[in-house]
Amino acid sequence: MQKTSIKKRVTLKDVANAVGVHVSTVSRALDPRTRHLITPEVAEQILKASERLDYRQNAAAYSLKTNRTRTIGVVVPDITNPVFPPIIRGVEDALASRGYVAILGNTDGDMRRETGLVETFRSRGVDGLILASVEREDAAVSKLAAEGLPVITVNRRVDDSTVASVVNDEAEGIRRVLTHLVSLGHRRVANIAGPQSLSTGAARYAGFEKYRGPMGLVDDRDLVVFANAFNEAEGERCVEELLACGAEFTAIVCSNDRLAVGAIAALSRHGLRCPEDVSVTGYNDMPMVERMQPPLTTIRIQSNKVGFEAGQLLVKMIERPPGEYEAEHIVLPIELIVRGSTRAIRPPNGRGRETG
Template sequence: MTSGRTTQQRATLKDVAKAVGVHVSTVSRALDPKTRHLLTEDVVKRVTKAAADLDYQPNSIAYSLRTNRSRTVGVLVPDITNQIFPPIVRGIEDALAREGNVAIIVNTDSDPAKDAQMINVLRARGVDGLILASAQRHAPEIIKAAREGIPIVTVNRAVDDPAISSIVNDEGKGIELAVEHVVALGHRRIAHIAGPETISTGLKRRDAYFHVAEALELEDWKKLLIYSNGFNEAEGRRCADALFDLGLPFTAIVCANDRLAIGALEAIEARGLSCPDDISLTGFNDMPFVERLKPALTTVRIQTYEAGHRAAEIFLEQIAKPVSERVAEHVVLPVELIIRGSTGPAKG
């Protein structure tokens, strides 16, 4: 006895409904994470079992036509090989999956032009919205998309427009903890390698250094400041070399992120100096494996997975509402200083 369908035919909602003995609308509700709570647990189990037995696969094209939703979300990252971003992406994916959404992940190489291009490409492909870990502070394409009703949340960074939801880490507190830590070790001449001012993390961490250095009356702090052109090791090496070339004494370097600190460590060692005996060093982010450096890096730990997960939750909250009812939400996650071997008492 055959079911009337050839093996080439795709199972439909009607087939599942017939197998269970319920209406098609019941099957639809049972298979939708947003509506299955309206049914009894027994009905949901019977429907999901029948769907699995029949190898039923939802027709995404039909769903898109019916709901004007694709259940896809564009996720932009500046560089997926940067080790802080995979946990962020995983947090995003886990939260999105709970409601049947998938992420389309693209790299922008920290290039504002590519960022704008990829936003337009993803919009053309019909994504339901965007979660951006690559955002620059000034981002016309992001503002334009948001004003046209596209749900957008930035993660780990923020744009200057408060109408765009964001989830960031407490940049100011992190720099304050790092500076106060090395001051407690007796350091008074503390240099800072700042991130690019075009990115919110670079600006906020630099501003925090200004504030705490002035409050603690650190020596020559305005002169012992170098701006990087990017959050990477090569820029950390260049900036540390520039600090040494100033000819001003300093005994500690507070870096705006871990990759800058790794580059600075290379410069310290290249000059025959020792960390932390001659120069103490701190980073920011607590990337995987920085505890394996020699010496292990003292740094500020941020919540990467949690940031991604919360960003996706905010996104889902936004997309569930009409455009007129969406209100931007801004979340600041707490940070923690992780003290390791790269910081020690100041000489003398």
């Protein structure tokens, strides 16, 4: 019969008493790294007893003594943005298998909140930090890394290359998109570029600038417009801007899916259909874009893997003696997903915007 009263937590001392040894012996027997110090049969008994008593280590005591929490902080702009959950999931999967756990915070793109969260997390003694919220210039982050706290940026990176990162091959993604459009006959290709303060926005734009010429695309300044944020509203605004300045284009390369969604909406408000009149591409392949009308042609990033690699790398950094840190930078390959939002250019005579 179990007593139903408040179960006091089982401690090392309890199992020590049960076996008739000292707590330090129990401690050593329970840690695989020190178990070899103990007579095998004693260790066996201790294991048994701790099992039987349902002993679980007190994480606070462990942390206090060892200064390690087996906890890492994950900071994202907004978990509600579909790009981030798969990344977070990847991180958690990588951590869980190593006995680590993640605490999460949202910044809503506010750098002061980022700083605040990092403070909070440090105060809680996190062993490392994974940041998906960084801007290219991020003094706070460089400082962290310099102080010796393991930090990795995911999806984005900071310009300061001493901070480890796991990102996607942005330039290659844009190159794929452009070759795809070129193969469909497009020559006047516009670009809705993302915020240049974010590495993703900057790298994708850089890719566009790098490849447009060599691929034979029309190189018109009016064909590029910059979004202030990666969201639908900005996508709409940018299309308005493109149309307002009279740029002629048969396709728009958008720096991410949400911009593309907004772009398509704005186009259709102006009587321009996608893909009949204008082809549109996205970036990220976030959930549901394959169910949109039209289904979005986009670049699939390995979000889950990005997170998983970051989690693994961070644990590696944490468990490696400090000082040996040469910041690693992992770049994952992407994949072009062709769907309905891109189509071969119409023969010139049938093309309203081009002739008018």
